[in-house]
Amino acid sequence: MQRESARFRVVINIGGLATGFVGTDLAIAQSLERRYHGYLASPLAPATCEFTVVRATARVEGDNAGVEITHHDGRWFIRRGSLSAEYDPVAARGSAHLDDRPYDIDSLLRIVHTLLLAREGGxxxxxxxxxxxxxxxxxxxxxxxxxxxxxxxxxxxxxxxxxxxxxxxxxxxxxxxxxxxxxxxxxxxxxxxxxxxxxxxxxxxxxxxxxxxxxxxxxxxxxxxxxxxxxxxxxxxxxxxxxxxxxxxxxxxxxxxxxxxxxxxxxx
Amino acid sequence: MDPVYIARHPAAAWRRLEDEVIVISASDSSLFTLNEVAAEIWECADGRTPLAEIVAQHIVTRYDVGFDEAYSDARELVEQLAGKGILIVSGEPITGGDGR
Structure with missing residues (x-):
């Protein structure tokens, strides 16, 4: 019998825009909660956009890796070091492979907020x-x-x-x-x-x-x-x-x- | 003189600010500032008006410069901007510029 893994949902509210992260890797959840302690909303709070996150298999040391963002078929594709993500702005949903260290999550948040803010004049x-x-x-x-x-x-x-x-x-x-x-x-x-x-x-x-x-x-x-x-x-x-x-x-x-x-x- | 047509590249974001135009290339986020004369040419770059007509009507009539000198400078400018990927230059009328 297959046992279903526990799911987490962490909502990070920066600048009034809430980003939800859902997944099953509790190390990622703990990393999010630790790093964004002052910016956490209720796990049940509605989010402006939501990402399903899983741990990246590849790891890149340091945070000097270049950012690569492409946009096609109405979706954004983001790569930076071990971070690999895609986001559908119409559905406001995406998925990300990332490490549980700060670089990846910070990068994803900065990039997503930049793209979201552009539509709002920010x-x-x-x-x-x-x-x-x-x-x-x-x-x-x-x-x-x-x-x-x-x-x-x-x-x-x-x-x-x-x-x-x-x-x-x-x-x-x-x-x-x-x-x-x-x-x-x-x-x-x-x-x-x-x-x-x-x-x-x-x-x-x-x-x-x-x-x-x-x-x-x-x-x-x-x-x-x-x-x-x-x-x-x-x-x-x-x-x-x-x-x-x-x-x-x-x-x-x-x-x-x-x-x-x-x-x-x-x-x- | 063979006609030359110019059109703003659709991947160039731009705004006029006072007597300058600021242009950002969407492909690499490069930032360019066009002075007063270059800004005039940029705003006229609709893909349909020949460069010689732009120079004659918008540069020679407004600035103290002869046509030949102004046209030569304009040709140099548009080739530079084309090299930066923010302007399209062609011997034929251009469709598919930013269309503003």
Whole structure:
């Protein structure tokens, strides 16, 4: 007699979009629950999209493997290292072969959220963000530009949303930044809260603190350089470009050169 | 002069911002910024209007430049953009551009 394996369902809610994972490999369930502790919804909660997950047979060490995303027959196909997934956006269902280590699940979540957000005028940005005085401040920059430094210099009343990947989407309050579990050098997940965005700062190290507003075209170009782009279908790429244009029309964008001293937070 | 037709590639996402046009290639996410003159040519790239007509009507009449110089620069530009995969260049009218 064949015994049916126990099934799990884990729902991870990031940015108001819930992603469900179902499967029978309890090591994957435990890994999801441990890593996304602050972002778990009830296992019975409805999900925006749902993946059936099984353990990948191939394992790739490190997380530097390139992402390959293709789109045909109305489905997305995602490959990155040991992660292999496909997703049907009409049915909002997919399947994934992945490892129980953080790289694969993080990759899948980032990619899926990027694709889902594009339809809603939102996007993920290589940026730290924090809430202070009821508004979010977003600090964008490449590795080494100062995202971790600005987070370390944050005053006690600032609440970290992320030190690595900012989650931005339009809501009734305008563009809103949401906390994410995606961590960078700081290694601390953001708080699962949200706030309307007050400003974006493009970071650069300098010998003194200097803040300059960017004109609209420059702001769009600068923000675009830090957007996480995974889509290759023209409609999604156009949607992301439109979203960034909309975002920069409603949100001031500044170039921020700063010395790594706490008073930078008082200047912004 | 043999006619040259140009059309925006359907895999190119783009927006006008002030006097520039920003283009993203969907195939590799490359980002391009076209200046004022290049933006004029880009917006006229409908696959049906010959490049010479675009230059004569939109460049020579608006900018202080002769036709021959403007056309030569335009030919160089469109070949560059075609090399980047965001513009289609042909000796025949083009169907299947982005059609905007």
């Amino acid at each position: 996007f993920l940005l290589h940026a730290a963000s924090a809430v202070r005085d009821g508004h979010a401040l977003v600090f964008a920059g490449a590795s080494g530009a100062g995202k971790t430094t600005i987070c370390r210099l944050a005053p006690p009343d600032a609440v970290l949303l992320t030190d690595e990947i900012s989650y931005l989407r339009p809501t009734a309050y305008g563009y809103t930044a949401f906390g994410t579990p995606f961590t960078g050098e700081l290694g601390i997940p953001g708080m699962p809260i949200s706030a309307p965005v007050r400003a974006v700062y493009l970071l650069a190290h300098g010998d003194r603190t200097r803040i300059e507003p960017m004109r609209p075209a420059e702001a769009v170009r600068s923000v675009l350089r830090h957007v996480l782009f995974f889509a290759t279908e023209p409609e999604s790429v156009q949607a992301v470009l439109n979203a960034v244009c909309q975002f920069t029309r409603s949100t001031p964008v500044y170039r921020l050169e700063f010395r790594p001293e706490p008073d930078v937070w008082e200047r912004i």
